[in-house]
Amino acid sequence: MKRRDILAFISVAIASWFLAIGLPLVTPEPVAAQSNVNLLVSAAASLKDALEEIKPLYQQSKANVNISYNFGASGALQQQIEQGAPADIFISAAKRQVDALEQKQLLVPGTRSILAKNRLVLVVPKNVSGVTSFYNLKDEKIKRIAIGEPRSVPAGQYAEQVLQKLKLLPQIKPKLVYANNVRQVLASVESGNADAGLVYVTDAKISDKVKVVVAADEKYHSAIIYPLAVVKSSKNIDAAKEFAQYLATSSQVKAVLKKYGFIVS
Structure with missing residues (x-):
């Protein structure tokens, strides 16, 4: 018997033995590429x-x-x-x-x-002068102050905490305009639709249309994490x-x- 025939005979015999004892034949499959x-x-x-x-x-x-x-x-x-x-x-x-x-x-x-x-900061349009602290928000020339909606926007919650601690909230509340997120607050100040706004320092950093007046003291608001x-x-x-x-x-x-x-x- 030729060597090729012997190998074929052995393969058939092994397959028959697997089937006889109930084990499935396993044929190797190519390894699938990692799916997206x-x-x-x-x-x-x-x-x-x-x-x-x-x-x-x-x-x-x-x-x-x-x-x-x-x-x-x-x-x-x-x-x-x-x-x-x-x-x-x-x-x-x-x-x-x-x-x-x-x-x-x-x-x-x-x-x-x-x-x-992060840190919370007060910003004004770049061409505005004369605003040097949170207390300037009471000034007559500051008519609209943008903050995030406190019920859903953390930046708005932090802003409200700061304004309460500084005892400014009752006086300036009529000036407050609320935004759906902190980037909308930034956009309002950039466009001049708001005279001032409270945003994160990271938001102010990406804009060349606003300037930071002052950072809020961290003891006046919850930790921004x-x-x-x-x-x-x-x-x-x-x-x-x-x-x-x-x-x-x-x-x-x-x-x-x-x-x-x-x-x-």
């Missing part, structure tokens, strides 16, 4: 520029991960998640919104961390955990955040 993963990050509007810059940095090593962002007021994003809107990761501009989702068991346990911190966590309803929890870990620990991320004026540890 889509992640949606719901994040506070003040993080927009930094997160857009971080995205391609992450994709250099994770080319199969497609990252999309949903930017808005933290309170509005919280409500969207509570109502079942898709999101893989949530990054708020305040502790309160993440606490609420955690209490409702809508976040993956053990995935919460702090991304960064950006907590993040993975959303329990995510269809890609492992990939979301990996990106959340990168955001919380990467030196690349910290460098970008610092560049935009965020405070990182």
